[in-house]
Amino acid sequence: MESVSFSYTTxxxxxxxxxxxxxxxxxxxxxxxAAAYSFRTAINIxxxxxxxxxxxxxxxxxxxxxxxxxxxxxxxxLLASLSFNDLVLTLLHTIIKAGDIIKLVDVEAALRVIxxxxxxxxxxxxxxxxxxxxxxxxxxxxxxIAVCFPFQASRLFTAHRxxxxxxxxxxxxxxMLTPAFFLYEHKWIYSPKWNISIAIAVETQFYTTNKESxxxxxxxxAGNLFSTVVPLVIIASCVIVMLKLLxxxxxxxxxxxxxxxxxxxxMKMLFSVCVATILISVPGIILLNYCSFSHLTSGDLYDLLxxxxxxxxxxxxxxxxxxxxxxxxxFYKSYQDVLGCSGVIKQ
Numbered sequence: 001m002e003s004v005s006f007s008y009t010t011x012x013x014x015x016x017x018x019x020x021x022x023x024x025x026x027x028x029x030x031x032x033x034a035a036a037y038s039f040r041t042a043i044n045i046x047x048x049x050x051x052x053x054x055x056x057x058x059x060x061x062x063x064x065x066x067x068x069x070x071x072x073x074x075x076x077x078l079l080a081s082l083s084f085n086d087l088v089l090t091l092l093h094t095i096i097k098a099g100d101i102i103k104l105v106d107v108e109a110a111l112r113v114i115x116x117x118x119x120x121x122x123x124x125x126x127x128x129x130x131x132x133x134x135x136x137x138x139x140x141x142x143x144x145i146a147v148c149f150p151f152q153a154s155r156l157f158t159a160h161r162x163x164x165x166x167x168x169x170x171x172x173x174x175x176m177l178t179p180a181f182f183l184y185e186h187k188w189i190y191s192p193k194w195n196i197s198i199a200i201a202v203e204t205q206f207y208t209t210n211k212e213s214x215x216x217x218x219x220x221x222a223g224n225l226f227s228t229v230v231p232l233v234i235i236a237s238c239v240i241v242m243l244k245l246l247x248x249x250x251x252x253x254x255x256x257x258x259x260x261x262x263x264x265x266x267m268k269m270l271f272s273v274c275v276a277t278i279l280i281s282v283p284g285i286i287l288l289n290y291c292s293f294s295h296l297t298s299g300d301l302y303d304l305l306x307x308x309x310x311x312x313x314x315x316x317x318x319x320x321x322x323x324x325x326x327x328x329x330x331f332y333k334s335y336q337d338v339l340g341c342s343g344v345i346k347q
Contacts, residue, residue: 055318
């Protein structure tokens, strides 16, 4: 009788512990879900709209200012092309995230915007982000060669070659990520909850037939290329430029003037663009590729990581103009002239 009683008590205690454990896990999951929802709301309703407005205004002004210098200088060509890509990226991102704002006033319209954006605009968004990183990679490599081989750099990076490089920068990511355009298509279904027909993503026949090979290609080949290999090139190039800048700083602390000083300032500005890409854009790209090509399924964590990734990428696309202004007096004066506020500032 004692053993039976002990056995019953043990089972009862284990059952109670199991119930308490399950309740605790449920409460934690609910807390995580609530926190994730709060963060996502702050990102989509507050932070991203502000960044998109900054990106649209800043990159339009960038293009206007850079155009005033002409496109004979190779650095101006690269910066103008980067600003154009950032402008298109911001426009696309504004459309993708418009559904979260529209949802506040019209749920039906918001559901359609969100659905079609997820199905048809995610692939172009990833391509534009990859084009952004390729731009910065080209700038970083050009700066590294310029500081290591200053006499050969002007012969290597001619205006003609930079134009071809920019052409390749746009074509290469598009070519590498083309399969991403053919993964999903929309299908209309009736939603009893909203009493409307909504579009949902369904796999295309092409994706269903070749799913394993497509996933391997997008995750192992293209995914690793743009989320690992290219960022490593940027980091290596930036380290080389940083070491050279530090070496020159300590070797000639007060003797840099004239044309040499202007070259130093231009180098620092382009170097700052590269460093900003590493600190802001690369983590976003890693999260984007992780969410897109891992086995992580849709849920609170997946949605939060995707929103964080897009926020980081948009932060980089929206803040380059701040680097131009703060790192170059020439750009700062040009911004004043474009905005018509130089006279006010002087007063």
